Amino acid sequence: MNLSHLKMLITVAELGSLQKSADHLSRTQSAVSMALKKLEDSAGFALFNRSGYRLQLTEQGQHFLRQAEEVVRQQERLQSLTEQLKYGAEPLLTLCYDHTCDSKLWLPSIEHIQQHYPATEVHIDGESQMRALKRIDNGSADLALCPWLPLFRQYGDFETLPVAPFELTVAIASSLVDDFERIPSSRQDLLELPMLVPQNLEIGINLDAVLRLPSQQRIRVNEVNTQFELLKAGFGWGIIPKHIAHNAIKQGKLVEITIPGFIQQVSLEIHLVRSANRTLGPAANAIWESFA
Template sequence: MTLWQLQMLAAVADSGSLQGAASQLHRTQSAISMALKKLEDEAGFALFDPSGYRLQLTPRGEQFLRQAQEVIKQQARLESLTEKLQQGAEAQLRIAYDHTCDPVLLIDALRSLQVAFPATELLLLGESQMRTLRRLREGEVDVGLCPWLPVFRQYGDFETRFVEPFTLAVVISSELAAQTGGVPTTREALLDLPMLIPQNMDVGISLDAILRLPGQQRIRVNDSHTQRELLLAGLGWGVIPQQLVARSLAEGQLVQLSIPGFLNQAQLEVHLVRAANRIAGPAAAHLWERL
């Protein structure tokens, strides 16, 4: 059976007559009648009951039509995909984002992509420890969203676009502070407390080297959301994206540390990043402009 036969079946069911289907499909009534008979012969059962004023689907015909309509819809989607691919749209757009960034930043741009490029599949990849940059450098993703420092340019040939500010804060749970004699006010006081520290960044950045706090117990995690839960549980202090703990700070579950001569806050930026040596497809270019 052919796609045209299925379209003819749907037209007859919709109009309730051979003449109506012939008018819809711009064919003669005899051509529709012959095509319907051939389809019923191939199916092996009657699709319509001709005894009434209008042609009515038989129970088997109703079930057959439901599946036929799905085939017709899939064919229409395939035509749309073919048209978009002919225009050069990517079959798949691969987007990586660092877990320290709020994925809500992508929502409006993704919604716009769905409308502008309905045939492009969107693949979202959450990453930790700046692995987004490695994926971009190695061509595993098309666009990335991650914290950005100018020094990262030595890691690869990147183009970037500013999205929003990004702040790292030093925090401790109010419960742990109470258990250990109050909120630490000196660098030395931190040495007696466990430190929740991200694993070394994929771009070679070591927080150990930056913070220079030898001796204390460390708990290393590769996910900022897990780090937040450990901080809330009072398992140590740590440096974490402020937007991830803003609510906990406002509610008093966490306290931000302010120690003279020590890292209290670090001001960074969230950037959209892509490899400069690759030509962006239209969907990737659309995301770049929208975000």
Template sequence: MKLNQLEMLVLLAETGSVQAVSERMHRTQAAVSMALKGLEEDVGVPLFDRSGYRLTLSAQGWQFLRQAREVVKQHQRLHSLAAQLQTGAEPQLHITYDYTCAPAVLFPVLQQVQEQFPATELLLSGESQLRALRRIREGEADLALCPWLPIFRQHGDFETVRVRPFELWVVCAPALLGDVAVEQLQRQDLLELPMLIPQNQDIGIDLDQIMRIPSQQRIRVNDSITQRELLLAGMGWGIIPGDLIGDALERGSLVRIDIAGFLTHVNLEVHLVRSAERIAGPVEEMIWQFFSQSSHEKSS
């Protein structure tokens, strides 16, 4: 059983004639008929109905065809993979993102990657806090999406490109405030309410220093996703990236707290990060250039 025999079988089902198969595969009709007969002998069951004017598939032939098509498709995919490997396209690309950064910003360029490099497998993984940078530094990921501070360069030889601003908002569930309107909140009111805060960021962000107000009750969690769920449950108020709770604000499940002098201004940005010590493949470079061009257009 040879691949070209399976290809002939598939074409016969699509075109309906041995002549069309011979034209498509640049073989004589006699060579096609002989190859199909040899396939039938190898399989050991009648694949064709020869009672009519044209050669057609038998019931068993149609059943065999389903698997033959899959084999032909897999062969075509292998050809595509081989061609891309010859050009240096990565078999896999691992992208990690910090949970504080919604990964949807990556989706437009990842769709382009799927179209231009279908053989490259994309691996996406979320990380709590800023461990995404460690994955880059240790060679466990190719690209990372995370909040960026210049101090992070002390932890590795990184190259970065700006993706968008990083906004931190103070929010809570309306039920937590009781009869107090959010517009009337004072600093003292928050002192009497529990505060939900991520555990200390271990690569440079200290939310305790960002907040200008203490709280008598604190619940610390180890990631912003859990913090968001606790906020929605009315367990306390907290400071959280705007990307993670925009939909909740629109629904009214959460409300923003804005008290003058309450929150130290935070000038952060979300960056795409990679190691400056590695040579990027074409897929990684395509993603990088997508954000580099976008950043250049916004700054010009």
């Protein structure tokens, strides 16, 4: 058994076709087929049931695949660690945060890097619609801060640390309350007002299906600061991070909506996220340990 054969096995199991796998791996179909045969000869049992149109793993093959995936992950971690040991501290450290989070959470980390890793250049990128998670998954960022739900684990192999509370609140502009002549107090009231709602998240979650919120008219935005400005301008009601709306609520520009039996305040957590498949460099690991 060798790693290239195991990687071919993982690809075939995912795509269910020798030809598609060969195209994906830039190999010939015969090369992929031969690799699977060598694996089966070495294992002593069939990995795939070849009787159908799509290749399906046998029961033994499913158990074999899980271990093969772990072997490949361990190899990737070892390769990543080797690179870090070879070159020392990383020349570039990329930190991401979702715009719904307070970017000031990064300030102690940046100060630490400046003091202890002066040769490391730091990039700080704000992202919307949970693109920060996608960047951790595809390796274009080292660490990310974002609101966290357990279901996000199905979209990548992540490790996380809770770092701060995250509250959402339902709000509306005081000017729109005046036009409506009362503070909305029922789901029916909300149906009569436009809703400012985020566009579907980049990681594949349909917010309409998850939230099931009432409103006949919707204005979709892809960035929370735009949503906040539209809220203050009286274009509708919406759900927004409480730390963003706090001052506007205190100043009377926004009013919190309280409806019995409806979402009023949602308390989640902001997590620090990294990939479970890549070893962090010294600077990134120092940040991780400081949050831990």
